[in-house]
Amino acid sequence: MKKCYTWLVxxxxxxxxxVSAGEIEPDKLTQGKWLNRSDxxxxxxxxQSNDTVKRYKTITFKxxxxxxxxxxxxxxxxxxxxxxxxxxxxxxxxxxxxYSINTDPDNLQSGYMxxxxxxxxxxxxxxQQDGKxxxxxxxxxxxxxxxxxxxxxxxxxxxxxxxxxxxxxxxxIGIIFIFLAIRFHYEPLLLIPIGVGILIGNIxxxxxxxxxxxxxxxxPGSVMNILYSGVVKGWYPPLIFLGIGAMTDFSSLISKPRxxxxxxxxQFGIFATFLLALAVGFAPPEAxxxxxxGGADGPTAIFxxxxxxxxxxxxxxxxxxxxxxxxxxxxxxxxxxLVPVIQPPIIKLLTSxxxxxxxxxxxxxxxxxxxxxxxxxxxxxxxxxxxxxLPLLGMLFFGNILKESGVTRRLADTAGNAxxxxxxxxxxxxxxxxxxxxxxxxxxxxxxxxxxxxxxMFATAMGLTFAKIMNWFSPNDNPINPMVGAAGVSAVPDSxxxxxxxxxxxxxxxxxxxxxxxxNVSGVIGSAVGxxxxxxxxx
Numbered sequence: 437m438k439k440c441y442t443w444l445v446x447x448x449x450x451x452x453x454x455v456s457a458g459e460i461e462p463d464k465l466t467q468g469k470w471l472n473r474s475d476x477x478x479x480x481x482x483x484q485s486n487d488t489v490k491r492y493k494t495i496t497f498k499x500x501x502x503x504x505x506x507x508x509x510x511x512x513x514x515x516x517x518x519x520x521x522x523x524x525x526x527x528x529x530x531x532x533x534x535y536s537i538n539t540d541p542d543n544l545q546s547g548y549m550x551x552x553x554x555x556x557x558x559x560x561x562x563x564q565q566d567g568k569x570x571x572x573x574x575x576x577x578x579x580x581x582x583x584x585x586x587x588x589x590x591x592x593x594x595x596x597x598x599x600x601x602x603x604x605x606x607x608x609i610g611i612i613f614i615f616l617a618i619r620f621h622y623e624p625l626l627l628i629p630i631g632v633g634i635l636i637g638n639i640x641x642x643x644x645x646x647x648x649x650x651x652x653x654x655x656p657g658s659v660m661n662i663l664y665s666g667v668v669k670g671w672y673p674p675l676i677f678l679g680i681g682a683m684t685d686f687s688s689l690i691s692k693p694r695x696x697x698x699x700x701x702x703q704f705g706i707f708a709t710f711l712l713a714l715a716v717g718f719a720p721p722e723a724x725x726x727x728x729x730g731g732a733d734g735p736t737a738i739f740x741x742x743x744x745x746x747x748x749x750x751x752x753x754x755x756x757x758x759x760x761x762x763x764x765x766x767x768x769x770x771x772x773x774l775v776p777v778i779q780p781p782i783i784k785l786l787t788s789x790x791x792x793x794x795x796x797x798x799x800x801x802x803x804x805x806x807x808x809x810x811x812x813x814x815x816x817x818x819x820x821x822x823x824x825x826l827p828l829l830g831m832l833f834f835g836n837i838l839k840e841s842g843v844t845r846r847l848a849d850t851a852g853n854a855x856x857x858x859x860x861x862x863x864x865x866x867x868x869x870x871x872x873x874x875x876x877x878x879x880x881x882x883x884x885x886x887x888x889x890x891x892x893m894f895a896t897a898m899g900l901t902f903a904k905i906m907n908w909f910s911p912n913d914n915p916i917n918p919m920v921g922a923a924g925v926s927a928v929p930d931s932x933x934x935x936x937x938x939x940x941x942x943x944x945x946x947x948x949x950x951x952x953x954x955x956n957v958s959g960v961i962g963s964a965v966g967x968x969x970x971x972x973x974x975x
Contacts, residue, residue, distance in 0.1 A: 462499075462518065469585040470495040470569050470577035477508055478645050479598070479874070491644065492592055494585060495569070495577060508644035512557060521564075525571075527557035532646050550656065598640035602873030610634030610868065616773065623773035623930070626734070629861050630769060633868020636660070653869040664866040667761060670742035672863045673735035674831040679856025680928070680960065681811070681835025682848045688954040690806050691799035694906070695920065695951070699958025701902035702924030705730030705895025706966045709887050716883060721745060721757050724970040726884055729768050730891030731963030732775070733926035737768035738867070739828060740967045744974055762870040763881040767888035769867070775930040778889075779896050779922050783938060786900045787918045792942045794907070794917040796951045804840070811836040818965055824975070825968025829961065892925070899924035899955065923952040926959040 477491040494506040497516060503525060505512045514527040534551045562571040569577040580588070591597050613631030617624035641651055653660040666672040689696060710727030718726060725745035728737045738761065747759025771778065811833035818829045838848040903921025910916050919938060923931040932952035939948040
């Protein structure tokens with residue numbers, strides 16, 4: 437009797453399987469779309485995260501015995517047939533373009549490089565079980581109407597479906613940048629473009645390997661990617677320097693050339709940070725790019741990082757350098773904007789009230805001939821000392837010659853106004869957009885920000901300390917207010933303004949702006965020379 441029950445159970449199970457996995461009916465197969473949602477898709481080919489996300493895979497069977505399969509929005513086609521209780525899917529070869537990290541310096545595409553490939557998926561079989569389609573690839577598909585499948589496809593393209601916690605962190609940072617620029621007037625010409633760029637760069641969008649919407653800053657062919665090439669290739673910074681040269685008056689430096697030493701002293705922050713970055717484990721080229729933050733010069737930081745830490749160059753040990761352009765640029769511009777916050781406490785800590793009240797002699801009048809000779813001599817001298825600084829200093833002194841010659845006023849006005857404003861907009865916007873959460877929010881970025889703060893504080897302290905030493909050896913009738921040493925960093929003219937404001941707080945008759953501009957503009961030259969020295973050793 438027990439054996440009879442056993443055979444009865446086996447018979448029922450066999451009949452159930454025959455019903456559930458019976459012959460496939462073509463009419464039911466071609467109705468609607470078959471969807472599967474599973475994990476395992478890389479959301480961003482250029483990101484450093486190993487996290488994967490869920491994506492829809494859609495199969496559509498047509499009456500003419502053709503089918504299409506959309507996997508991560510890449511469409512594969514083929515022919516289908518039925519053999520008993522199995523569907524046989526024969527895929528056509530598909531030509532695809534693979535996107536990967538760009539390791540070719542001569543490739544004009546920034547962020548990605550592309551390679552052509554032919555994918556052959558071959559033949560897959562499937563069965564119908566309980567109204568579902570089970571394929572030999574291990575995935576189970578459910579049938580949906582075309583309308584429902586379309587809505588699910590639309591949802592997958594929305595920012596809500598692709599948002600991750602990191603995106604909201606970066607959106608908050610972008611809003612903070614805009615707030616600081618509007619509320620406190622901290623470098624609004626820089627922070628507002630960067631802040632808006634951060635918002636644009638962290639709008640969550642559908643991204644997948646071998647799929648390109650041509651929207652994001654890292655997607656070749658997109659408008660943002662084309663504009664970002666000016667950052668990656670390093671041609672925005674020289675144009676910025678051209679504009680700075682056309683706006684800068686070197687009279688205070690020509691009048692008091694000894695104050696150039698303060699601009700040089702402040703550049704010790706660059707090399708101190710370079711050593712610190714090496715100590716915490718960064719490769720020499722990466723450490724050199726991080727160190728330049730100590731110069732408090734955004735364009736120079738971008739230029740050096742585009743040469744040394746661009747994610748492209750291959751080091752002697754065969755490793756590719758990290759792409760640190762975004763974190764370095766954001767750190768440099770952040771600390772430039774926060775000069776009025778960072779420098780005053782350091783100045784008060786390292787100077788006495790008596791020293792802050794020291795009055796300096798007003799700069800002497802400088803002749804037109806001196807103003808013309810200075811950029812020519814400066815160009816030749818700095819270029820011979822450090823030829824690799826020529827792209828920056830060559831453009832700086834060129835812009836100044838346009839200004840001081842007196843015969844190219846239209847060119848000087850264009851360089852110092854329309855051109856520099858345009859490049860500033862493009863530079864800030866694209867640098868901000870490059871801070872895509874999964875690319876930017878890394879442990880390296882945090883380290884860079886910490887070292888950037890330390891380097892900026894050290895540069896300020898070195899300028900102050902050297903100014904105190906110079907004051908000890910200065911004649912009584914020509915003293916140096918140690919505060920002007922803080923202006924040796926390259927943040928023009930914010931550092932000089934901080935010195936001016938602090939001098940007036942101590943003594944309303946103590947005007948130090950013109951004296952502080954001498955080390956301030958020499959700091960611009962010094963940071964570019966320092967950058968050239970690093971490039972000479974590390975490229």
